[in-house]
Amino acid sequence: MKSFKYVFLIIATGFIFQLKIEAVESVITFFIKEKTQKTMVRKSSNTKLISESLVQPSFINAVGKDRSWLDQPGVDGIQASYLGYIATSDKNGQITFPRQQQNDTIHILVTPEIEPEFMISGTLISHWITKHNRPAAFYEISRKKNKTLKTYYFDVKKLSIPHDIPLNTVIIFAHPDHIHVPVGISLNTYSTNFILPELQAQKMDTIKNSLYTLSIKQYFEQIKIEHKNDTTSIATMVINL
Numbered sequence: 001m002k003s004f005k006y007v008f009l010i011i012a013t014g015f016i017f018q019l020k021i022e023a024v025e026s027v028i029t030f031f032i033k034e035k036t037q038k039t040m041v042r043k044s045s046n047t048k049l050i051s052e053s054l055v056q057p058s059f060i061n062a063v064g065k066d067r068s069w070l071d072q073p074g075v076d077g078i079q080a081s082y083l084g085y086i087a088t089s090d091k092n093g094q095i096t097f098p099r100q101q102q103n104d105t106i107h108i109l110v111t112p113e114i115e116p117e118f119m120i121s122g123t124l125i126s127h128w129i130t131k132h133n134r135p136a137a138f139y140e141i142s143r144k145k146n147k148t149l150k151t152y153y154f155d156v157k158k159l160s161i162p163h164d165i166p167l168n169t170v171i172i173f174a175h176p177d178h179i180h181v182p183v184g185i186s187l188n189t190y191s192t193n194f195i196l197p198e199l200q201a202q203k204m205d206t207i208k209n210s211l212y213t214l215s216i217k218q219y220f221e222q223i224k225i226e227h228k229n230d231t232t233s234i235a236t237m238v239i240n241l
Contacts, residue, residue: 025098028082028106028170030196032075032093034203035180075148077206079173081212086213086220093201097170097223099194104143106194107159107169110176113212114165116219125219128165136161137176141196143188152188154197155226157179173209178202 003053074093082097089095113134117128130136138161145152158181165171180200188195217218 013188026192026194027096028099028194028196028201029094029096030170032078032089032095032179032201033073033234034075035200037106043198064072075201075203078201079209081172081173081208081213081220082170083167084219084221086217087221087223095170097189099192101168104194105168106141106196107166108139108172108181108196109136109161109169110172110179110181111166112140112173112175112209114171114216117164127167128171129163130161130165135176137161137181139180139181139183141160143190143194152190154186154188156183156186156197158183172199174201174204174206175211178204227238 042229074089074091076089076093078089078093078095080089080095080097081087083100087095087097109130111134112129113131114128115131116125117127117129118124131135138159139160140157141156142157143152145153178201182199183196186197188197
């Protein structure tokens with residue numbers, strides 16, 4: 001009888017404490033910023049001028065179509081996928097996925113198209129593979145710790161293009177010439193959220209890649225993000241985990 005009471009007490013206590021546990025979801029997120037090209041200003045040969053003429057913003061010249069001064073630095077409309085999810089970069093150039101891995105190594109594949117390897121033709125996909133004769137670039141990003149300095153850093157390497165795409169791969173549907181992934185070492189801080197180094201991209205026409213992703217969207221779940229003023233963490237922004 002006493003053993004039954006002990007078992008009942010343990011089960012009841014565990015149930016009470018379980019109600020107070022709040023699950024914390026981690027995410028993988030990164031920003032794609034616009035890659036700008038610096039233009040050289042020609043120096044005037046007129047020595048009477050004290051300084052060069054200042055470049056005026058477009059609203060001073062009242063150019064109706066030129067609204068570059070209002071543009072966000074992020075590149076929006078870029079499609080990307082990761083472990084069964086698909087998302088589109090927002091006005092800030094941010095892409096967010098729920099983190100589905102424990103290790104601190106992730107891959108990035110930049111290519112316009114990928115090809116499914118079917119387990120059951122047309123219905124069940126085993127994995128994705130790179131498409132033949134399509135441009136691609138493949139990178140590995142690892143978060144490491146320097147034990148001497150007690151600091152975290154990212155080590156980004158460019159690897160050869162695989163035939164079978166690893167599961168822990170963020171696939172960016174774009175031409176590799178349009179996306180710049182910084183290779184080398186960059187400082188980072190430890191977090192359960194995997195905040196990747198900032199990427200750079202040229203402003204491009206994303207309609208073609210968007211039309212392609214429409215043909216494969218049935219194999220992915222669309223990411224839905226909701227912005228709230230009382231958001232306590234970046235994980236609560238992803239509402240369909």
